[in-house]
Amino acid sequence: MPSENRRVVVTQRFFDEAAIDYLQQAGCEVVQAELPEGQADGNLSHAELVERLQGAAGWIVGHARVTRDLMAELPGLRIISRRGVGYERIDLAAAADLGKVVCIAVGGNHESVADHTIALMLAVGHRFRETQANMIDGNWSILLGNDLYRKTVGVIGLGRIGRSVVRRLQGFEPEILALAGSAPDAQFAGQFAVTFVNFEALLARSDYVTLHAPLTAATRLLIGKDALSRMKSSAYLINTARGGLVDDEALLEALWAGEIAGAGLDVYLSESDPALTSITRSLIELPNVIATPHSGASSQEGIARTNMVAARSVVAVLDGGAPPEECLLVDGR
Known part of the structure; x- marks a missing residue:
């Protein structure tokens, strides 16, 4: 069943208008976290992440550490969609235990x-x-x-x-x-x-x-x-x-x-x-x-493609469906 809560928090920089529009057209409320200049979401503390993610059903994440403790404090969070393909900072076992869906953005960058x-x-x-x-x-x-x-x-x-x-x-x-x-x-x-x-x-x-x-x-x-x-x-x-x-x-x-x-x-x-x-x-x-500063995937075109892949996974899950098979890491539903 489609989720009543469709609040999506984006903690990645360079989330473009096309991806935002796609989420909004799908009925999502899009909240972009304000990050200090020169910092990424990987610099945010546990407390800062909890504060920014309150009330979120979907999270489009970059390099933040997604721990068991963090997910446990966010019971309404249904999907964690990484804009990228590495997932070593996400506790996949905990996500499965806590009923979360975890996706990566395969094919974007x-x-x-x-x-x-x-x-x-x-x-x-x-x-x-x-x-x-x-x-x-x-x-x-x-x-x-x-x-x-x-x-x-x-x-x-x-x-x-x-x-x-x-x-x-x-x-x-x-x-x-x-x-x-x-x-x-x-x-x-x-x-x-x-x-x-x-x-x-x-x-x-x-x-x-x-x-x-x-x-x-x-x-x-x-x-x-x-x-x-x-x-x-x-x-x-x-x-x-x-x-x-x-x-x-x-x-x-x-x-x-x-x-x-x-x-x-x-x-x-x-x-x-x-x-x-x-x-x-x-x-x-x-x-x-x-x-270079971990910027290999950060061309304008690569970011736009990856943003859209991450957004499509979020919408699929909030609609009660399945994200693309190649993007799905964990489905704890």
């Missing part, structure tokens, strides 16, 4: 992240940051960079983003390596000339290693001191997936020691562990690091 990944590869390989900094100082001497053309690219994670990166790489005529998972897709591999290898071979052979795996117990700190030591000294590490995949302190030491040539980073371990903020600061100050 993977093309944007794939674009961003290629941009980081090119920027760090061609030393754009170093060159522009020199030019600002009046030094127009040429720094020799490295091509992406016909290089070996190791792709860790062949989900939507990883596959989109592989498609974009075709024009560079690379050798593409990928980890051989439990059920490698032979059809995709044949179409896009992907060779499945083990982890050690991928690290040893790749000129660029790009991460697109989910953050799980098995992948946490996948790229640590040992993995970095197995990479070429001329190789670049690209991370547009999750900060927890990389031991940032080990990465900093590897870059200081010249064990790898550089890195392109959009995510950081300090996002989940503020004690590592100084490590992040040291990383982004290095001349051979191209850094």
Whole structure:
């Protein structure tokens, strides 16, 4: 049955008019949380989240921690719809126990992240940051960079983003390596000339290693001191997936020691562990690091698509129906 309460609270920035209009046309009251400049909902305390979510039936969330205690204080909250695809900050077991629905916005931003990944590869390989900094100082001497053309690219994670990166790489005529998972897709591999290898071979052979795996117990700190030591000294590490995949302190030491040539980073371990903020600061100050603030999915087009996917899931649940199957994580109803 349709929900009588159709109050939807949005704690994400850049929630566009088209998505707001869609919710309102579906009979929802849309409330956009006011956040301090430069802050995201992940910076809000438990008490602040409870205050903003009072009376909400739907919540469109970004990076806030969705805990059992929080959900227990919001008995009227029926659906938590994440504008994004990562869900490690949501207690899914608690959501099921407490009768909540949890969705992610699959298919909205993977093309944007794939674009961003290629941009980081090119920027760090061609030393754009170093060159522009020199030019600002009046030094127009040429720094020799490295091509992406016909290089070996190791792709860790062949989900939507990883596959989109592989498609974009075709024009560079690379050798593409990928980890051989439990059920490698032979059809995709044949179409896009992907060779499945083990982890050690991928690290040893790749000129660029790009991460697109989910953050799980098995992948946490996948790229640590040992993995970095197995990479070429001329190789670049690209991370547009999750900060927890990389031991940032080990990465900093590897870059200081010249064990790898550089890195392109959009995510950081300090996002989940503020004690590592100084490590992040040291990383982004290095001349051979191209850094962005977890903005790989944040193109105007990507945000608009993802907003709409998240909004459609909310409306489906408040109408008493089911959200798209690929978006549904938990249905505790």
